Amino acid sequence: MRIRIVGAGAMGRGIAQWAATAGHTVELCDVRPEAVTEAAGFVRSMLERAVQKGRMSAEDAAAAVDRVIPLDDPWAEGPDVELAIEAVREDLATKTEVFGRLERALPASAVLATNTSSLSVTRIAAELKDPTRLAGLHFFNPVPLMRIVEVVPGAATRPEIPPLLNALVESCGHRAVTVADTPGFLVNHAGRGLATEALALLEETVTDPAGIDRIARDVLGLRMGPFELMDLTGLDVTAAVIDSIWEGFRHEDRLRPSYLTPNRVTAGLHGRKTGRGWFPYGPEAAAPAPEAPVTGDPDRPVHVVAASPAGDADATALRAALTAAGATVESGAQPSAGALVLVPVWGGTVASAVAAHGLPPGRTFGVDPLAATGRRRVLAVTPAAEPVAARDARAVLTRASEGGEPFAVSVVRDTAGSVAQRLLASIVSVSASIAERALATPADIDLAVTTGLGYPVGPLAWGDRIGAARMLELHRALHATTGDPRHRPTRWVTERAALGLALTDPGTSPADCVDGDESSTV
Secondary structure (H helix, E strand, O other): OEEEEEOOOHHHHHHHHHHHHOOOEEEEEOOOHHHHHHHHHHHHHHHHHHHHOOOOOHHHHHHHHHOEEEEOOOOOOOOOOOEEEEOOOOOHHHHHHHHHHHHHHOOOOOEEEEOOOOOOHHHHHOOOOOHHHEEEEEOOOOOOOOOEEEEEEOOOOOOOHHHHHHHHHHHOOOEEEEOOOOOOOOHHHHOHHHHHHHHHHHHOOOOOHHHHHHHHHHOOOOOOOHHHHHHHHOHHHHHHHHHHHHHHOOOOHHHOOOOOHHHHHHOOOOEHHHOEOOOEOOOOOOOOOOOOOOOOOOOOOEEEOOOOHHHHHHHHHHHHHHHHOOOOEOOOOOOOOOOEEEEEOOOOOHHHHHHHHOOOHHHEEEEOHHHHHOOEEEEEEOOOOOHHHHHHHHHHHOOOOOOOOOOEEEEEEOOOOHHHHHHHHHHHHHHHHHHHOOOOOHHHHHHHHHHHHOOOOOHHHHHHHHOHHHHHHHHHHHHHHHOOHHHOOOHHHHHHHHHOOOOOOOOOOHHHHOOOOOOOOO
């Protein structure tokens, strides 16, 4: 296939390398000729590096370099061009001008594709004489390494174009997901679950950014915590994406931005690129402060109480883990005088458990059951907590099971669901709302998020690991405890919990029942 790429910046040159390596002829052009020269040199250097690392042969690299053809005029006639990909700056007027000129230069059979990450594909196409020939083809940076591409049909896109683009992407070694033309498309939309909830937790002073990041990494298994990720991406970029998606979905509560970001963006605290974001960077930056040492009494007796009948299993699991680690775990119905009381909370608060069960407020603490299988546990303290008792509870929870390394223990402010549950609930809830709107299939949602965001498992599959019924219990408890509509259960989770379906199951649609395979049986 002969492909013309307009825009020789980071994205354009990455797409050129990707397409040429897969065997396609690439016309690389830009309104700045020097940018084309630089981009062609960059592609050559990257392919040479691949040869040095043994990832491709010298012959294959040389052939790929030869397939990159610098073009002086982006608007030159291109009778043999089958696909044109625009990779210019994120500005609607600029992109519509590019496509207007390409429409005149290329044959009517050539497909036009925009690499926009935030603009409406339909709006870009609307200025064309033939809007049916344009679709979105959203790559991620760096293109050769980020092996996921969003194929985004606009409202007028011809139906045969998305399958064609999907096949092209897959034949070049990347994975393709078809996504509705909505704000943020799929990956950026799904990623809001983590960032917005992390900011909400910080608003509530549950713990600091480093503390939230530790829990995200060590309990949920994320490669980077949300604040590390914002600093890497740039808070200016993250804040703009959060705001645009929230506004695009007409102020959907689940996507609500935080008041914390505007002032930081104005102050230039954008992250790594400015030397300071949520954390400092550069040679002069202070090293991260270590976690406070454990100073309490690990032998103080503990009493474990279920916050509700539904929490009996969590309480039993915590008792067993602490007993196996050598802790003194009481077995009576009531805690003894001086014993620490540990309550595994699921969507609720320690304060509510204290009031409901008449527990001693000074020595009752919450424990997140999500942390029980990781190397970090999370201890929630209320304003009534006795500091000495809290230090002892932390020491008890550091005990490892079966002779392993001691647990790290994060101490956080008591809040509904604690930190890890809140982050996970939001990740699952935002992706479930994408699925219930039919903006993408469950399989594509999970594929896009694991590939594009590096999560250890897709959001819907993650929810299935917990269980649809238990996820619904979490969402309902968060909603009831906080009254915040951002936590309201989605129809997707509610229905699947009621019907015994997996969150990853697309289910039966009305269309399936109108003109389906009559040979199937129930």
